[in-house]
Amino acid sequence: MEVEGRITPVYSSAEVDRVEGQGVEALKASSKQPIPDPDVWLTEELRENIFLTTVDAVLNWSRRSSLWTVLAFPACCAFEFISAMASRWDMSRFGMEILRASPRQADLMITAGTLTWKMAPQIKRIYDQMAEPKWVIAMGACAITGGTFAQSYSVVPGYNRIIPVDVYVPGCPPRPEALLNAVRMLQDKIAKMSTVSR
Numbered sequence: 001m002e003v004e005g006r007i008t009p010v011y012s013s014a015e016v017d018r019v020e021g022q023g024v025e026a027l028k029a030s031s032k033q034p035i036p037d038p039d040v041w042l043t044e045e046l047r048e049n050i051f052l053t054t055v056d057a058v059l060n061w062s063r064r065s066s067l068w069t070v071l072a073f074p075a076c077c078a079f080e081f082i083s084a085m086a087s088r089w090d091m092s093r094f095g096m097e098i099l100r101a102s103p104r105q106a107d108l109m110i111t112a113g114t115l116t117w118k119m120a121p122q123i124k125r126i127y128d129q130m131a132e133p134k135w136v137i138a139m140g141a142c143a144i145t146g147g148t149f150a151q152s153y154s155v156v157p158g159y160n161r162i163i164p165v166d167v168y169v170p171g172c173p174p175r176p177e178a179l180l181n182a183v184r185m186l187q188d189k190i191a192k193m194s195t196v197s198r
């Protein structure tokens with residue numbers, strides 16, 4: 001409409017601003033959540049079967065569930081170990097039913113017995129030939145300190161003089177339950193291993 005040479009706008013600028021503001025507010029109100037990706041990346045079968053974990057968890061689980069013991073039992077504690085392997089205590093429940101005559105196929109040494117200095121080089125050689133990573137359970141008083149024979153000139157006062165020990169089981173001899181408890185303690189220790197720090 002033209003009045004005295006001026007064009008009068010149909011809508012006032014305030015009205016234009018108000019309508020524009022209403023539009024912006026409506027868009028803001030409807031944009032509170034992100035729009036989901038419409039693409040389907042996984043099939044239903046995959047979505048229900050993927051399990052995420054760490055390399056350490058898988059490696060440590062497999063190592064602690066399949067400890068293979070090397071045959072190296074110098075004295076009488078060995079009979080308690082044999083009992084632990086038999087049906088009443090049944091070490092195979094821990095994946096340990098396989099005893100290896102070859103140290104290269106074993107990763108656990110259970111030092112069931114008195115160790116003399118004459119026998120020590122052979123035990124150390126067996127340990128050195130075992131596969132890495134490897135562990136040692138010192139079973140019985142003789143294995144820990146030399147036991148009854150600690151003052152003897154011929155007895156090693158503890159296996160830890162020649163090889164590193166992970167778990168100690170006291171007793172003369174320790175009962176199979178004590179040995180099984182030591183195995184559980186060793187499994188807990190293995191579960192905390194870090195592949196990177198190794």
Ligand code: SF4
Pocket residue numbers: 075076077078112113114139140141142143147148171172173174
């Ligand atoms: S701790 Fe006792 S049972 Fe075991 S090896 Fe020594 S003397 Fe024998």
